Amino acid sequence: MKKIILMAILLIFLIGIVGCTKNTADKTETLAGSDVKVVKIAYLPITHALPLFVEKELQNQADSKIKIELVKYGSWPELMDALNTGKVDGASVLIELALKAKEQGIDLKAVALGHKDGNVVIVNKDINSVADLKGKTFAIPHKQSSHNLLLDQMLADAGITKKDVKIVEMAPAEMPSALSQGQIAGYCVAEPFGAKAVSLGIGKVLYQSPDLWKDSICCALVFNNAFIQSNKDAAMATVSQYQTAGKYITEHKAEANGIAKKYMNVDDSVLDLSLNWISYNDLEIKRDAYEDLITRMKRAGLSENSPAYDDFVDASLWKK
Numbered sequence: 001m002k003k004i005i006l007m008a009i010l011l012i013f014l015i016g017i018v019g020c021t022k023n024t025a026d027k028t029e030t031l032a033g034s035d036v037k038v039v040k041i042a043y044l045p046i047t048h049a050l051p052l053f054v055e056k057e058l059q060n061q062a063d064s065k066i067k068i069e070l071v072k073y074g075s076w077p078e079l080m081d082a083l084n085t086g087k088v089d090g091a092s093v094l095i096e097l098a099l100k101a102k103e104q105g106i107d108l109k110a111v112a113l114g115h116k117d118g119n120v121v122i123v124n125k126d127i128n129s130v131a132d133l134k135g136k137t138f139a140i141p142h143k144q145s146s147h148n149l150l151l152d153q154m155l156a157d158a159g160i161t162k163k164d165v166k167i168v169e170m171a172p173a174e175m176p177s178a179l180s181q182g183q184i185a186g187y188c189v190a191e192p193f194g195a196k197a198v199s200l201g202i203g204k205v206l207y208q209s210p211d212l213w214k215d216s217i218c219c220a221l222v223f224n225n226a227f228i229q230s231n232k233d234a235a236m237a238t239v240s241q242y243q244t245a246g247k248y249i250t251e252h253k254a255e256a257n258g259i260a261k262k263y264m265n266v267d268d269s270v271l272d273l274s275l276n277w278i279s280y281n282d283l284e285i286k287r288d289a290y291e292d293l294i295t296r297m298k299r300a301g302l303s304e305n306s307p308a309y310d311d312f313v314d315a316s317l318w319k320k
């Protein structure tokens with residue numbers, strides 16, 4: 001009898017798990033007493049995610065058929081786990097990480113860029129050229145990143161191979177102090193961590209991203225495709241408001257600066273410098289820029305079976 005009860009409990013438990021799994025595709029919530037959809041989007045507190053912060057703040061001032069709920073994460077792996085498992089509907093994320101997940105069978109769609117330009121190569125005061133980095137340690141946030149690709153380009157332009165430099169992965173927030181303590185000679189990472197070193201007087205800019213890679217792609221707004229398929233209107237509204245946010249940042253710099261400070265723990269001087277290097281105008285993912293990214297990823301050995309533009313980019317959500 002005990003066995004039968006135990007088996008019954010196990011069966012109910014298993015049905016529960018299957019039920020939860022099946023519901024993952026369409027578990028978008030609505031606000032109580034309304035048909036307003038809650039769209040959960042994951043982010044890291046960096047200037048590269050500013051359009052999301054602005055979208056959220058502009059939404060607080062207006063009626064909308066969606067409500068953006070921003071979910072903060074502390075690292076890219078944690079954020080990717082939430083995106084891949086459908087804990088969130090979308091994320092502002094390094095496009096290489098999303099692309100790699102797509103390559104491994106996770107159905108993700110990139111719908112917009114996070115920003116344009118906005119990455120810098122930071123070095124200590126003793127480094128005056130790329131050749132000076134020979135034999136030194138250089139930090140990037142993740143192998144799958146545009147920062148790694150920018151480093152590739154910088155070394156190739158100088159005729160130096162990756163074997164000549166010791167490349168390490170490091171948490172972005174640790175890079176400025178690692179530079180000041182001499183653990184690393186330089187780094188390339190999402191902002192505002194480059195601006196922080198310059199503002200503190202412990203590092204200088206060796207290159208800005210357009211010097212190395214014109215129209216570089218870095219972060220993107222990425223959705224779980226199950227969310228798009230079950231909530232097309234909410235996905236379109238999210239992207240439309242995101243487009244508006246990008247334009248707003250370009251046209252209302254002071255207000256956007258104020259919003260950035262609400263979401264990031266950053267000094268004014270660091271934020272101002274960081275925002276000087278970046279632009280948010282026209283965040284459409286263009287086909288030629290995507291092809292350039294793929295070429296660079298393949299050359300660096302970061303991608304073998306890259307998804308075609310039409311498989312990975314959902315351009316239908318972008319209003320021309």
Ligand code: ZN
Pocket residue numbers: 048114115190218219
């Ligand atoms: Zn970025």
